[in-house]
Amino acid sequence: MSKSFQLKVPASSANIGPGFDVLGIGLNLFLEISVNVDPSIDTSSDPYNVKLSYEGDLAENVPLSSDRNLVTQTALYVMRCNGVASFPNGTHIHVINPIPLGRGLGSSGAAIVGGIMLGNEIGGFKLSKVRMLDYCLLIERHPDNIAAAMLGGFVGSYLNELSSEETEAKNLPLEYVLPKASTPKDKYLSTPPPQNIGQYVQYGFSTKIKCVAVIPNFEVSTDDSRAVLPESYNRQDIVYNLQRIAVLTTALTHETPNNRLIYEAMKDKIHQPYRSTLIPGLVEVLSSITPDTHPGLCGICLSGAGPTILCLATEGFEEIASSVMKLLAGAGVESSWKLLTLAYDGATVEYQ
Secondary structure, three states, X not given: OOEEXXXXXXXXXXXXXXXXXXXXXXXXXXXXXXXXXXOOOOOOOOOOOEEEEEEEOOHHHOOOOOOOOHHHHHHHHHHHOOOOOOOOOOEEEEEEEOOOOOOOOOHHHHHHHHHHHHHHHHHOOOOOHHHHHHHHHOOOOOHHHHHHHHHOOEEEEEEOOOOHHHHHXXXXXXXXXXXXXXXXXXXXXXXXXXXOOEEEEEEOOOOOOEEEEEEEOOOOOHHHHHHOOOOOOOHHHHHHXXXXXXXXXXXXXXXXXXXXXXXXXXXXXXXXXXXXHHOOOHHHHHHHOOOOOOOOEEEEEEOOOOOOEEEEEOOOHHHHHHHHHHHHHXXXXXXXXXXXXXXXXXXXXXXX
16 A cells, blocks of 8 residues: 655754753754655565665765664664564655754754654554654663654653663663664564653743854764763752753743843853863853844853754844854854754654
């Protein structure tokens, strides 16, 4: 039986201000996955019956075999856990990805969310978004990006305390969830994840605020960005962030934003000071771009693990972007920018 549908998954920015591993926003820059199941298409050359095509950032490096591509690997995981071994014969999947890879805008999170939704639609499992997030969390172990991509808008999240058995399931090696060529087949995870691994809340967000994303032309790996963080923090820095996150999650909801309040509440001492060693020019940007120099600015922070810098603003978007890019250029970093708004619907599916 033929069927066609399209999935759209937003980019995301995590670690908003003081909200390290807590706050994320879905952005209107979408990974698109077009699916056409037509038995007349020959897909016999693929181990799981997929003809896969891709266009977007670094397309030449993206594997097109279904057992090696992140989107289809993730789909196969949710299908396998629900008794479906492969895609239907004649499955053609075309991925369009405008989200820059490795830049702190949730490219891998979008692929994981898209893959889980793809598997859910192919298998007809009718899983809720919250249940699908349980599957996502066995791949991407931090909820802030994937929650924002799946649910959309401005999202706070945390991981529940699980039983020892549930914790063991959550901490399985990633190669059991997304098998490598060397992974024994008896190690492939084929049981559904624990339920309610995370909790999520969607906050309001002022319609007057837009997001200026300044994107440097180099990548920062998540592993590298985690490696520079300390094992422990002093109480003063923890309290600093806690105070600001309590204010920020309300201040951003006000229809008329208080720019200076948001700017101060967006400051961080948990990850940005340490990651600045990986991002030339970041210190200068955070200290130089203020509501005094740019009256429309509401706040500024590192997007995810970086290197993208996210500026929230109500006006003067081009001037803010130009100033940030000039400071980065002075540190030897070329960059580009995008003006984005929030993607309030999160990940969506549309049948054609």
